[in-house]
């Protein structure tokens with residue numbers, strides 16, 4: 001069943017800079033993705049799964065290719081689709097981890113803003129568990145950021161907007177297990193710590209059209225998930241079929257080395273891996 005966006009949904013996304021809730025899979029399918037992830041977590045280093053976890057966990061790669069996600073993404077960025085990054089945002093129950101107000105695209109060094117993130121909930125994302133918060137209409141501007149490298153901040157540089165956000169303007173993006181939101185890379189977003197009794201796990205999948213290009217001609221890694229890549233602007237990686245494979249780990253390392261030179265551009269410290 002095709003699940004492309006209606007004209008009304010597209011108009012809402014363009015107006016607000018985000019759209020939710022959409023259904024990626026059933027609750028029990030989402031639980032199976034979580035189970036697969038948590039098995040791999042027991043074998044990998046703590047931070048090893050944060051970036052490009054689709055290179056390391058076949059089930060997460062399968063999640064990123066679900067038609068229920070790719071159809072809406074195609075409605076926004078066209079039929080030839082790459083994954084530029086796939087980040088795990090897991091906040092354990094009762095921890096202080098949070099995400100400061102930021103815009104994604106400020107740091108990614110992409111030549112165009114044709115990009116959309118699908119954030120898929122593998123557990124309930126609620127106000128209590130620290131769901132994402134978006135400011136409607138904020139995607140029409142680019143704002144300066146400053147680095148904080150704050151301990152509990154989950155972002156690479158602990159970056160935050162230099163303008164104050166009125167919390168009253170923000171919308172809570174509550175999602176049930178198996179649902180997802182879409183957001184534009186310039187939409188102001190943040191999230192509070194998890195005060196619930198379970199983990200809050202989201203998989204943030206960054207989709208771009210194949211014609212996108214990294215500034216400065218840097219060839220970072222990407223995965224083709226729909227259509228064709230006639231441009232060859234990125235090194236394509238075909239995710240392996242086994243968890244934590246040698247190829248997957250090597251590709252993740254290559255991706256981090258190349259993207260760190262972009263993600264940390266202008267920063268005084270390279271304290272964390274991307």
Ligand SMILES: O=C(O)CCC(=O)C(=O)O
Pocket residue numbers: 089099104117119130131132189190191202204
């Ligand atoms: O998971 C979160 O709370 C924040 C995620 C985020 O910043 C993003 O997907 O860009």
